[in-house]
Amino acid sequence: MPDPTSDTGPEPAVRPRRRVLRTVGLIAVAAVLGLVGGTAVGYRIQADREPTLLPALNQPGLAYPAKPLPKGEEPEPLSAAEDHQLKAEGDLRKLLLxxxxxxxxxxxxxxxxxxxxxxxxxxxxxxxxxxxxxxxxRIATREWRVGEYKTVEINLVQYRAGSSNGAWEHVMDQQRIAGGEARSGSLGESVKGSSNGRYFVYPVRREAGYMDSYMARAFIAHGDIAITILMYDTRKISGSEIRSLAERQLGRL
Known part of the structure; x- marks a missing residue:
């Protein structure tokens, strides 16, 4: 039996694999050298070419005058009714329906x-x-009851200016939750006068020993204010009812 410590023993079984790995390594190096060489040639060709002029940028006229308008020709300032930001900076409670x-x-x-x-x-x-x-x-809220069981809650939730639009984020989050709930089963319906407002009317919820429960919701983002409307009743709530409420509240902003 050969001495395992002797240098004259049989070749290790892993020797051919080293030879294969070495071949692969040489191929990889050649590929890298080819890539570098090709890149260098490309730069040389580009450097020898004449520069190509780019087309002129299409610069539209600016929307504001180049110099201040003469005295007496300045536009009239927005009225309190037209200045939506002025409304939002005032008493939000007065904007609630x-x-x-x-x-x-x-x-x-x-x-x-x-x-x-x-x-x-x-x-x-x-x-x-x-x-x-x-x-x-800040949050302005109004809640009321009609008859014995119908309740309505309206919230105007205002956010500070920042890197994100808090009102939009809040409304989108609530719409996602409302649309994903099994009782809703829809993406809601759009609110007229808003590009993002939607309302949801839920199917009846029945539970033994309790009266039927109906619910409708509306979520609208208007500038820095999020409008949330919640409506509950023991009788069916129509889509026109929650939609009208949402549109009228939006109109007050």
């Missing part, structure tokens, strides 16, 4: 704290973190 005739106050009416607002969510802690991240500023 008034309670309809015969309805009575139910729940908060006026300013609402952030803790009260997020308490109505399934996951209040997550809702609180989300609102703080979006730069929530």
């Amino acid at each position: 008034p309670r309809p005739a015969g309805a009575r106050a139910e729940g908060p009416d006026g300013w609402q704290s952030l803790s009260q607002y997020v308490d109505g969510y399934t996951l209040p802690d997550a809702a609180l973190e989300f609102q703080l991240d979006q730069g929530i500023r």
Whole structure:
């Protein structure tokens, strides 16, 4: 039996594999050298060519005058009714829809704290973190009851200016949740006068020992304000009812 420590023993079985790996390595090096060489030739050809002039940029006329308008020709400033930002900077409570005739106050009416607002969510802690991240500023709320069981809640949630649009983020998040819930089963319907507003009418919810439960929601982003409308009843809620409410509230902004 040969001595395992002797240099005259049989060749190791891995020696041919080393030879193959070495061949592959040589091919890889050749490929890299070919790539570098080709790139160098390309740069040389490009350097020897005459520069090609690019077409002139199409610069449209500027929308504002090159110099201030003469005195007396300046445009009139926006009126308070036309300046939407002025409305948003005022008292948000005055922009809430008034309670309809015969309805009575139910729940908060006026300013609402952030803790009260997020308490109505399934996951209040997550809702609180989300609102703080979006730069929530203030909340105006009005809630009323019609008859014995129908309740309506409207919230105007305003956000600070920042890197993100908090109102839009909040509305898109609520629309995604509303559309994904099994009871909704739809992407909602658009609100007239808004490019992003949608309303949702849910099928009846029945549970033994309880009255039938109906629900409708609307979510609209208008500038830095998110409009959220919640409607509950023991009778069927029509799409026209929640849509009209959403359109009228949007009109007040």
